[in-house]
Amino acid sequence: MIFDIVLEGGTIITMDAQSQILENHCIGIKEGIIHAIFPEGSSSYETKQKIDTHNCLIIPGLINMHSHLPMTYFRGLADDLPLNIWLQKYIWPLEAKLIKPQFVYDATLHSASEMIKNGISTTNDMYFCMNSIADACSQAGLRVFISEALIDNEPAKDNPDNSIGRKIAELKEEYKNNPLIDFTLAPHSIYACSSETLKTCAEIAKNNNILIHTHLAETREEVENCLKMHKKRPVEYLQELGLLDVRSIFAHGIWIDEREMELLAEKKLGSIAICTESNLKLSSGFGPVKKYQEKGINLCLGTDGVASNNNLDLLTELSVTAKLHKALNNDPSMLPAKEAFAFVTINAAKALGREKELGSLEKGKIADIAVVTLQELENSPVYNPYSLLVYAITSHSMRDMIIQGKIVMHNRQLCNVDEQRILDKAKDYKEMILQAIEK
Ligand SMILES: [Zn+2]
Structure with a gap:
């Protein structure tokens, strides 16, 4: 066999x-x-291209389990505010004015490129204009699970006609030859969707084997309102609507009690995507990570959008998460580095139901690989590579990225996009956004 690429x-x-x-x-x-993994010098081989990876760690490409790719241009626009004011006063009105396919494409090309520079090979996204997101991620070379946020506060009259299910089926057909692109179903949250919409989503997901991606129990207020309106806590409410019977990714999962955890653990189909930095910045709280682990609930990690995080550095997110929960539990042995690293690799692949293809480096799996250089002062010496990955390195040590067997970054240079053009566009959009705010 002649390989396409060998990491040597x-x-x-x-x-x-x-x-x-x-x-x-x-x-x-x-x-x-990945067709072969073998000791160096053990066999001769032919390859079209070789990458010297001596003095490097070779890790699975990182998987970001909750993002809003097209929010790039809102980074740093409105910080230091509570979630409801941040959303209602700034983000939602601006989105209503500005969100068009070209805006979404440009903003996504920026954040997809930024994710690759952070060692991320896959992201699980929720936004609007799914075609633009698919096209921009394809251009950058990033693998993406795309969903359109369904927001519907009115009792659904004409919505549950399965139009969203049809739309996803059409999109899956349109992109079926593109291995980087897949689609999920995203009722935004229990507070932004009617119970009819949530129920319909569960049915569509079940009948078509589509993944659900939603926000859950992000604030205390959300739980209080759910109790007031439905006489149930959020997870109990989701159970009633059938959303625990389908594979789901629940972003945030902060205000969940023990009974709710048991419901999640029973079905084993829901994973929690923790978004520590966004939650810290918006003072939303901390998820009960230790209890989740005791109950055997699958945990992974998301950056959330850059309007709330404000970066896409998933390894730093992991570092903060591990340290925070050690401190909260007064237990430095909690969430050791190796266990934490699974949050951004194999656990995330399991959450997506794609653990046979993604999340680890094994023969037969898809070649989504990050190469981390050890030629940096802060990366030396190495006693325990997991410790280095979780506590020491920054994304600047991500040297090369391979996604679906294609080199998308080499020596920190992005291969498929013009970085300067992306930077110039960001400046232009900033002006446009400032004008939109003044009007
Ligand atoms: Zn979110």
Whole structure:
């Protein structure tokens, strides 16, 4: 066999079931798939392209489980505000004025490129204008699970006609030959959707095997309102509507009590995407991570959008998450680095139901790979690579990125986009947004 690419030498953090770490190994890639992992010098091979990965860690591409890619141009626009004011006074009115396919495409090309520079190979996104997001991510080379946020406060009259289900089926057909693109169903939240809409989503998801992506229990107020309106806590309400019977990703999951955790644990179909930095910045609170782990609930991590985070550095997010929960539980042994690293790799793949293809470096899996250079002062010495990944490195150590077997970043240079053009566009959009606010 002639490989397309061989990563030659280096330490592979496989994240496989045995948590193997393979030193001085090579990875042979062909047609987007990892075809071989072998000790350096053990066999001769032919390859079209070679990447020297000596003195590097080779890790699975990181998976971001909750994002809003097109919010790029709102970064830093309105900080230091409570969630409801931030949403109602700034974000929603601006979105109503500005969100058009070209805006979404440009903003997504920016954030997809930024994610790749942060070592992210896959993101699970929720926004509007799904075609624009698909096209921009394809251009950058980022794998994406796309959904359109369904917002519907009125009792649904004409909505549950499965139009959204049809739309997703059409989009899946349109992009069926693009391995980077997939679609999910996203009722925004229990407070932004009617119970009819939520119920319909559960039915569509079940009948068509589509993943659900929603916000859940992000604020105390959300729980109080749910109790007032439905006489139930949020997870109980979702159970009643059938949303625990389908594979779901619940972003935030902060204000969830023990009974609700048991409901989630029982069905084993829902995963929590923790969004620590967004939650810290908006003072929304902290999820009961320790209890979630005790109940066996699958945990992963999301950056949320840059309007609330304000960055897409998933490894820093992980570092903050691990340290925060150690402190909250007064237990430094909680969430050790190896366990934490699974949040952004194999646990995330499980949450997506794609653990046979993504989330670890093994023969037969898709070649989504990040190469981390150790040639930086802050990355030396290495006693424990997980410790380095979670507590020490910054995204600047992400040297190369391969997604679906294609090199999308090499030596920190993005291969598919013009970074300067993206920076210039951001300046133009800033002017446009400032004018929109004044009007
Ligand atoms: Zn969100």
